[in-house]
Amino acid sequence: MIQQVKFGEDMKSIKNVRIKDVAEKAGVSTATVSHVINGNKYVSEKIKSKVNKVLKELNYHPNSAARSLRSTKTNTIGFIIPINREDTAKSFFMSIAEGIEEKLKSRGYNLILSNSKEDPEQELNLIKMFNTQVDGLILAPTNENFKSINETIDHNFQIVVIDRLPVGYKGDYVLVDNFQGTYEGINELIKSGFKKIGFLSSGLGIPTSNDEFEANKELSNNEIYVNPNNERFEAYKVALSDNKISFNPDYVLFGESSFQSGYDLAKQLISKEIDAIFIANNIMAMGSIKFIQEQKLKIPDDIGIIGYDNYDWTEIISPPLSAIKQPAFEIGVQAAELILNKIQKPTSDCQHIKLKTENLKRSSY
Amino acid sequence: MIQQVKFGEDMKSIKNVRIKDVAEKAGVSTATVSHVINGNKYVSEKIKSKVNKVLKELNYHPNSAARSLRSTKTNTIGFIIPINREDTAKSFFMSIAEGIEEKLKSRGYNLILSNSKEDPEQELNLIKMFNTQVDGLILAPTNENFKSINETIDHNFQIVVIDRLPVGYKGDYVLVDNFQGTYEGINELIKSGFKKIGFLSSGLGIPTSNDEFEANKELSNNEIYVNPNNERFEAYKVALSDNKISFNPDYVLFGESSFQSGYDLAKQLISKEIDAIFIANNIMAMGSIKFIQEQKLKIPDDIGIIGYDNYDWTEIISPPLSAIKQPAFEIGVQAAELILNKIQKPTSDCQHIKLKTENLKRSSY
DNA sequence: AAGGATAAGTTAATCGATTAACTCGATTGT
DNA sequence: ACAATCGAGTTAATCGATTAACTTATCCTT
Numbered sequence: 001m002i003q004q005v006k007f008g009e010d011m012k013s014i015k016n017v018r019i020k021d022v023a024e025k026a027g028v029s030t031a032t033v034s035h036v037i038n039g040n041k042y043v044s045e046k047i048k049s050k051v052n053k054v055l056k057e058l059n060y061h062p063n064s065a066a067r068s069l070r071s072t073k074t075n076t077i078g079f080i081i082p083i084n085r086e087d088t089a090k091s092f093f094m095s096i097a098e099g100i101e102e103k104l105k106s107r108g109y110n111l112i113l114s115n116s117k118e119d120p121e122q123e124l125n126l127i128k129m130f131n132t133q134v135d136g137l138i139l140a141p142t143n144e145n146f147k148s149i150n151e152t153i154d155h156n157f158q159i160v161v162i163d164r165l166p167v168g169y170k171g172d173y174v175l176v177d178n179f180q181g182t183y184e185g186i187n188e189l190i191k192s193g194f195k196k197i198g199f200l201s202s203g204l205g206i207p208t209s210n211d212e213f214e215a216n217k218e219l220s221n222n223e224i225y226v227n228p229n230n231e232r233f234e235a236y237k238v239a240l241s242d243n244k245i246s247f248n249p250d251y252v253l254f255g256e257s258s259f260q261s262g263y264d265l266a267k268q269l270i271s272k273e274i275d276a277i278f279i280a281n282n283i284m285a286m287g288s289i290k291f292i293q294e295q296k297l298k299i300p301d302d303i304g305i306i307g308y309d310n311y312d313w314t315e316i317i318s319p320p321l322s323a324i325k326q327p328a329f330e331i332g333v334q335a336a337e338l339i340l341n342k343i344q345k346p347t348s349d350c351q352h353i354k355l356k357t358e359n360l361k362r363s364s365y
Numbered sequence: 366m367i368q369q370v371k372f373g374e375d376m377k378s379i380k381n382v383r384i385k386d387v388a389e390k391a392g393v394s395t396a397t398v399s400h401v402i403n404g405n406k407y408v409s410e411k412i413k414s415k416v417n418k419v420l421k422e423l424n425y426h427p428n429s430a431a432r433s434l435r436s437t438k439t440n441t442i443g444f445i446i447p448i449n450r451e452d453t454a455k456s457f458f459m460s461i462a463e464g465i466e467e468k469l470k471s472r473g474y475n476l477i478l479s480n481s482k483e484d485p486e487q488e489l490n491l492i493k494m495f496n497t498q499v500d501g502l503i504l505a506p507t508n509e510n511f512k513s514i515n516e517t518i519d520h521n522f523q524i525v526v527i528d529r530l531p532v533g534y535k536g537d538y539v540l541v542d543n544f545q546g547t548y549e550g551i552n553e554l555i556k557s558g559f560k561k562i563g564f565l566s567s568g569l570g571i572p573t574s575n576d577e578f579e580a581n582k583e584l585s586n587n588e589i590y591v592n593p594n595n596e597r598f599e600a601y602k603v604a605l606s607d608n609k610i611s612f613n614p615d616y617v618l619f620g621e622s623s624f625q626s627g628y629d630l631a632k633q634l635i636s637k638e639i640d641a642i643f644i645a646n647n648i649m650a651m652g653s654i655k656f657i658q659e660q661k662l663k664i665p666d667d668i669g670i671i672g673y674d675n676y677d678w679t680e681i682i683s684p685p686l687s688a689i690k691q692p693a694f695e696i697g698v699q700a701a702e703l704i705l706n707k708i709q710k711p712t713s714d715c716q717h718i719k720l721k722t723e724n725l726k727r728s729s730y
Numbered sequence: 731a732a733g734g735a736t737a738a739g740t741t742a743a744t745c746g747a748t749t750a751a752c753t754c755g756a757t758t759g760t
Numbered sequence: 761a762c763a764a765t766c767g768a769g770t771t772a773a774t775c776g777a778t779t780a781a782c783t784t785a786t787c788c789t790t
Contacts, residue, residue, distance in 0.1 A: 016497070016521075018746060029770045034748060041749090044768065063497045065439065066746035068430035069775050076477075090463075094455045101480055110498070112441075113478045115466055132381065132428045133475070156381075259677060283677065290681045312624060312648065313678025316655045383776060394740045399778060406779090409738065431776035434745050 017058045026054040037062065076110040077339060078134040080126050082118045082142045089257070089282070092309060092328050093140065096162065099332020100138060107340055109135075118142050124152045131157070136339040141166050144225045158342040160335045165226035172342060174335045174353045178231035179238075181324040181357030185306045186239035186278060192365050194276035194304045195245060198269040199236045200288060201229045201280035202257035232280040232308070255284065262287025270295070276304035276365060282311060289317060304365035310358075319363035327355050382423045391419040402427065441475045442704060443499040445491050447483045447507040454622070454647070457674060457693050458505065461527065464697020465503060472705055474500075483507050489517045496522070501704040506531045509590045523707040525700045530591035537703045539696050539718045543596035544603075546689040546722030550671045551604035551643060557730050559641035559669045560610060563634040564601045565653060566594050566645035567622040594619075597645040597673070620649065627652025635660070641669035641730060647676060654682060669730035675723075684728035692720050 019037075023030040028047060035041040036051040043051075054060075068074045079100060081093040101111050112134060116123035120143040127149060130137055136158040143149050146169035153159070161173040189197055237247050251274055255261035262284030269277060270292070279285040285307035297303050299319055307314060310325035334353050341348060384402075388395040393412060400406040401416040408416075419425075433439045444465060446458040466476050477499060481488035485508045492514065495502055501523040508514050511534035518524070526538040554562055602612050616639055620626035627649030634642060635657070644650040650672035662668050664684055672679060675690035699718050706713060 016746090019748095020746075030747075031749075031770060031772095032768090035769090038748085042768070047769085061493065061496050063434070063746050065430045065433035065497070066775090067748075069428070069434050069777090070746080070748045072775075074430065090459045091456050094459045097478070098455075098480065101478075105479075110477055110494075111479070112475055113462070113466075114470075114476070115463065128426065129475075131426050132430070259680075286677050286681050293681065293683060311678070312651050313676070313681070315624075316651050316658065316678070317682055318658060381776090384778095385776075395777075396740060396742095396779075397738085400739090403778080407738070412738085428776050431745090432778075434747090435776080435778045437745075 016063065017060045019060070019062070022051065022054050022058055022060050025058065026051045074133060074135050075108060076112055076134045077104055077336070078112045078114065078126075078130040078137045080114050080116050080123060080130075080137065080139050080141075082116045082123070082140050084117055084257070091311065092282075092326065095328035096140075096332040096335070099329040099334075100336040101332075103333050103336035103340070109340070116142050120144075120148070124148060127152050135343050136160070138162060138335045138339060140164065141169075158339055158346065160339045160342070162331055162335050163228065167225045170350065172338045172350045172352070174331050174338065174355065175226070176228065176326045176331065177354045177356055178228045179235040181326075181359065182232040182235035182278070182280070183239045184359055185322075185324050186236055187243070188359070188361065189276050189278065189304055189306060189365055190239070190243045190245065192300075192304060194365065196248075196251065196274040196276070197236075197240070197245075198272070198274040198277040199233065199252045199280070200262065200265050200269065200277055200284055201233060201252075201254055202261075202284065203229065203254055229280060232278075236278060257281055257283055259283055259287040259290070263291045266291040270297070270303070274303070276300075276306075278306050280308050282307065282309045285321070286313075289321070300363065300365045306365060310360055314360075314362070322362045322364045323360045325358040325360055327358070330355055381428065382425045384425070384427070387416065387419050387423055387425050390423065391416045439498060439500050440473060441477055441499045442469055442701070443477045443479065443491075443495040443502045445479050445481050445488060445495075445502065445504050445506075447481045447488070447505050449482055449622070456676065457647075457691065460693035461505075461697040461700070464694040464699075465701040466697070468698050468701035468705070474705070481507050485509075485513070489513060492517050500708050501525070503527060503700045503704060505529065506534075523704055523711065525704045525707070527696055527700050528593065532590045535715065537707060537715045537717070539700045539703065539720065540591070541593065541691045541696065542719045542721055543593045543691075544600040546691075546724065547597040547600035547643070547645070548604045549724055550687075550689050551601055552608070553724070553726065554641050554643065554669055554671060554730055555604070555608045555610065557665075557669060559730065561613075561616065561639040561641070562601075562605070562610075563616045563618070563637070563639040563642040564598065564645070565627065565630050565634065565642055565649055566598060566617075566619055567626075567649065568594065568619055594645060597643075601643060622646055622648055624648055624652040624655070628656045631656040635662070635668070639668070641665075642671075644670065644672050647672065647674045650686070651678075654686070665728065665730045671730060675725055679725075679727070687727045687729045688725045690723040690725055692723070695720055 019030050019033050023033045026033065028051060032043060032047060033051055035043050036048050064075065077100070079097060081097070083090045083093055097111070097113060104111055112130070114126045116126055123142050127137070131153070134157055138160050140163040141149065141161055144166055146166040149166065159171055161169055161171065163175065165173060165175060186197065233252070240247050250272055251269070253265045253269055255265045262279070262281070265284070266277065266288035277288065279288055289305070292299065292303060299305055305321060307321050307323040310323050314321040314323050334355070338351050338353070384395050384398050388398045391398065393416060397408060397412065398416055400408050401413050429440065442465070444462060446462070448455045448458055462476070462478060469476055477495070479491045481491055488507050492502070496518070499522055503525050505528040506514065506526055509531055511531040514531065524536050526534055526536065528540065530538060530540060551562065598617070605612050615637055616634070618630045618634055620630045627644070627646070630649070631642065631653035642653065644653055654670070657664065657668060664670055670686060672686050672688040675688050679686040679688050699720070703716050703718070
């Protein structure tokens with residue numbers, strides 16, 4: 001339904017108030033007004049208050065384009081998220097965005113948001129676009145290698161990486177300790193008596209065959225692509241091994257991050273007579289649970305479950321789902337903090353932050 | 366866990382490539398380069414290709430600050446959302462944001478995102494901040510009256526309002542036809558044999574007492590504050606009346622948009638022996654369902670339920686929840702379309718778009 | 731062949747805020 | 761008492777891209 005309405009408002013064609021207008025009205029130079037606004041040179045109280053008065057009267061707002069052009073600071077931070085349509089990770093990244101915004105706002109910065117849609121090409125394009133637009137970039141990377149990213153950064157801006165760690169990246173980052181959370185989760189599962197524990201996840205960023213994986217291991221920690229999924233997978237294997245349970249590759253399935261894929265993989269896995277599943281991906285967890293419900297399997301009697309990330313729905317399914325919760329908002333706050341520091345002091349040491357997860361034990365195991 | 370790492374990268378202190386550099390290398394004037402880039406004056410093929418070549422070689426990217434300053438176009442659209450922390454509406458607005466972004470990107474525009482947190486003051490501040498930053502603003506308003514908003518807009522930018530309609534606003538908007546969706550939902554409930562239908566919602570933007578409400582009715586359609594909740598409430602009443610069911614104010618409860626409030630209000634409502642509930646708010650629906658599950662009430666035998674908005678979780682609870690789905694992504698696309706049109710042709714007629722909801726019948730009634 | 735029209739580029743003013751360099755009077759030190 | 765220093769403002773160059781106005785050279789038209 002589309003209506004059309006005649007245009008006939010009190011169109012404002014107000015010429016913007018310039019610093020010059022303020023200066024004239026206050027009887028001072030533009031430089032003085034600028035000094036009052038930015039407080040970077042001493043101005044006498046008398047003049048300062050006169051200028052401030054005029055500033056208010058005229059409702060002056062600095063033209064950010066002019067300001068950026070002259071000072072080469074944009075006061076804007078870019079944030080690139082990697083989500084597909086219908087991906088529930090959007091809630092995760094949105095919470096991160098909130099954290100970022102909260103911190104930025106308190107320091108007078110803006111946030112520009114863009115979505116790479118998990119497409120490395122898109123990501124590179126966005127970075128290009130950001131080149132002259134931002135003072136810093138918070139990036140949840142989809143390119144697995146930092147080289148290509150680094151090459152497209154031709155402007156002098158700061159970067160903070162979150163959520164995943166591309167190969168060759170040495171700068172600031174904020175990650176979540178996915179190893180610890182998963183390790184603890186698997187451990188709990190085992191303590192509760194589960195022995196045949198399946199592992200469901202979306203794709204790994206690293207080679208999955210054993211040979212290649214071993215090869216990777218020899219590189220230093222910074223030299224492999226770290227994404228949440230492979231950390232979780234590693235933790236799964238280590239936890240099993242620490243509990244003297246042998247690793248069975250048949251119990252591990254990777255698929256795309258979707259409801260359907262969760263459903264399908266759960267079906268496959270359950271046909272293998274496992275007694276518990278660790279599902280490293282929120283939306284796949286939903287699909288899996290759907291299948292389990294359809295099969296009328298009892299949770300946790302027939303099958304134990306742990307999911308990843310705490311969404312509201314995890315509380316209202318029956319039984320409520322146990323989950324490993326990532327501190328999304330906090331990631332955002334920390335990332336913003338890092339980037340602002342780096343902008344203020346570009347030569348400062350790089351910070352590597354790893355946030356702890358929280359283990360939410362409910363009734364699904 | 367925080368690590369410190371010595372800073373010692375191959376710091377880039379590259380001076381940015383300016384249009385002047387390109388011009389010199391290509392042996393033409395800066396004006397010509399600009400014309401090639403923007404295509405607003407004819408340039409011979411020979412020169413055009415020469416310039417394009419240099420553009421690539423030098424990896425030129427226009428300085429957006431300079432461009433904005435001169436052309437008074439920022440090529441940026443602002444988007445203000447009104448969400449509180451933990452509000453599941455974040456998923457709804459995020460989908461809208463995706464829709465906006467998709468459309469904007471295809472036309473070379475950027476998106477700046479900010480959150481008013483449902484605080485009218487904050488909203489006004491954000492608008493102020495946007496004044497010289499954006500060419501247009503997409504606003505999910507929290508101020509109920511447009512006057513205060515209008516007063517803080519001192520720059521000459523375009524506005525498109527979404528989701529709610531403040532009093533006195535006459536410009537472009539994209540809304541969802543909440544009346545229709547709710548009306549149909551209630552109708553279906555009645556057809557399925559439910560008679561005592563409760564209504565749960567977060568706060569209305571209009572006076573709720575009957576007198577005041579009647580007073581409001583006399584104003585023209587554009588003169589009352591329209592938000593999704595009051596439309597839904599209206600539809601509820603009309604649907605009852607059309608089915609010759611008398612309206613019982615005891616069956617209607619308003620609370621804040623939270624899990625707990627949904628839980629509490631469901632408790633209240635159920636004590637009144639209703640046989641179905643229409644829950645006009647997603648997160649309240651979760652709380653309500655939690656309570657219903659705890660009481661071991663059978664859905665839909667003991668109680669029928671319809672919720673609002675289609676989240677993934679609605680499929681995996683038992684039984685799957687019937688819901689009215691808003692076309693979030695589409696709202697974004699349309700809003701972006703409107704604002705781009707308005708920017709191109711500021712005097713064009715205002716468009717009023719109302720999108721249809723979708724009725725997802727599942728097994729909860 | 732003269733005069734105008736057109737085509738293809740160029741020159742230079744301009745957007746608004748910042749800031750280095752400067753002015754000018756007052757204060758201080760010896 | 762005189763130079764040096766300081767305090768409080770001002771002047772004017774500058775950031776990089778756009779674009780109105782202008783310059784040539786070329787092409788018609790009669």
